[in-house]
Amino acid sequence: MTLAAIPSPPQGVWYLGPIPIRAYAMCIIAGIIVAIWLTRKRYAARGGNPEMVLDVAIVAVPAGIIGGRIYHVITDNQKYFCDTCNPVDALKITNGGLGIWGAVILGGLAVAAYFRYKKLPLAPFADAVAPGVILAQGIGRLGNWFNQELYGAETTVPWALEIYYRVDENGKFSPVSGTSTGEIMATVHPTFLYELLWNLLIFALLMWADKRFKLGHGRVFALYVAGYTLGRFWIEQMRVDEATLIGGIRINTIVSAVVFAGAVIVFFILKKGRETPEVVDPTYFQAQAQSGEDGDKTVAVAGKDDDSETPPRR
Template sequence: MNVSTLAAFPSPPQGVWQLGPIPIRAYALCIITGIVVALWVGVRRYRARGGNSDVVWDAAIVAIPAGIVGGRLYHVITDNQKYFCSDCNPLNVFAITNGGLGIWGAVILGTLAVWAYLQHKNVPFAPFADAIAPGIVLAQAIGRLGNYFNQELYGAETNVPWALEIFYRVDDAGKYAPLTGHSTGEIIATVHPTFLYELVWNLIVFAFLLWADKRFRLGHGRVFALYVAGYTLGRFVVETMRSDEATMVFGFRINEIVSVVVFLIAVVVFFTLKKGRETPAEASPAGTASKSVEGEAGEGAPAATSAQPSSAGDEDGPAEGR
């Protein structure tokens, strides 16, 4: 069905390009870009708290594969009817390139993996989590651009000025291929771009976390708890607007229920955690302190002590991640 509106913006004509035999997927590029940006933000913020930036890179080696596995597991469990029906191929469970990563599973398993790794290295988890939280939600915002290229995760049809045009896509054989095909120019619907709503909300949460962390000198895991609460609040609203197929529980989309439950837990955790922020010595045990903190006083000068935090750990320092 063709839908015309006074104003709308188009979807990309395609989301996959061939570089010889290699498919270049916009969705994957967006996720990779988000990871790189999250690491950059996390390194700056963790160093400002007195941590060793090498810990962030090492933790990423653990978190990224764990996040992918967790995200896929959550998707397969909550959308199991797509993989275990009479006409389905169960092996598609492993076809990650076809899409299907649940952020809930990615964050949960990724967080658990990093927690276990830091426990093994005797590195406090809370300061690390507080440092990387804003970067995570920023990465989620960037990752949502992948949904734009895939023409997925949108809402009901609408005529609002910012409506998204969904194109009919086909493969080289002329068969309908919404993810991997190219546009024929035919508009099949104009819809609410709910992926864009979530993207904008994530950017707001990112800015809010930076402000709140600086204004109230949050620590002991409270920035991470605030990230979880902020993200789930927006995700619940966006989920109520989405029209794509989803697993329903008691008449609600599964992600609506998860959003509410996780939001309530995050709020309780935020208000029960200790107030204030850790000193650089508390954030990083002896022998793992940030090189920038140790050398802040200059060559030949004594390193900063827990009683005299360096400027890198001060909320007004240049490496705060603002």
């Protein structure tokens, strides 16, 4: 018997007339907003134009959603392409969700293409965005709590998560979009919470390491990838939801291990130190410098005029 437990929300979808308001989507949107805000501050501190961040988001977010869905469908293809399956469900983002690996890969490629078009270095932006990305991932994990998904095995630990029996308006079992009947089906390990807390820990590590060691040239992003995949490796092994297996091992466990090793190698290969503002965005740097010089001249001229109009002391 559990001494205490974390309750799941009674539902994860509300309706505004015929329009469904999904908590999962709201969590993702909240994460994106926070990431944009933080990245603006960090990119500006590195010498980049903060106004570019929103432009990048317009490119990266749709690409990330598409990439995340493609990865999910590929790695869980048996859910969409079988004798009794409807392949059209593969296009429904709310059916099965997104895969973070695909989101980062395709979103990253879209951002790289954008910076290549702008003829600006990608690494400073990647370092600026990394903490915001993992913070957004943590916020997005709250959506899994509302959906009662991505949990671990049954347990009686004090922080166990209660999984409720949910039904739709017709009384049919509907674990994601239904409403709780109050019946507890199981108490399980809240692996979504473990990952959320791990993401917050890596976020704090990135912010500290970047400030302490003046990281640059893509090393903050490499550290983000290494940190996230390290946690995902052991959390993935705690999950009991259906997943594609290779040799009896969950595919995301294998991906985590491979990507972690690659990220660690890249971190130590990349150049130490941090780019100067002139390198981050030469045009923006020159414009800011010119603006500063013009401001100094204006102050100087104003001071001269004030002095000339001030009557001599007697």
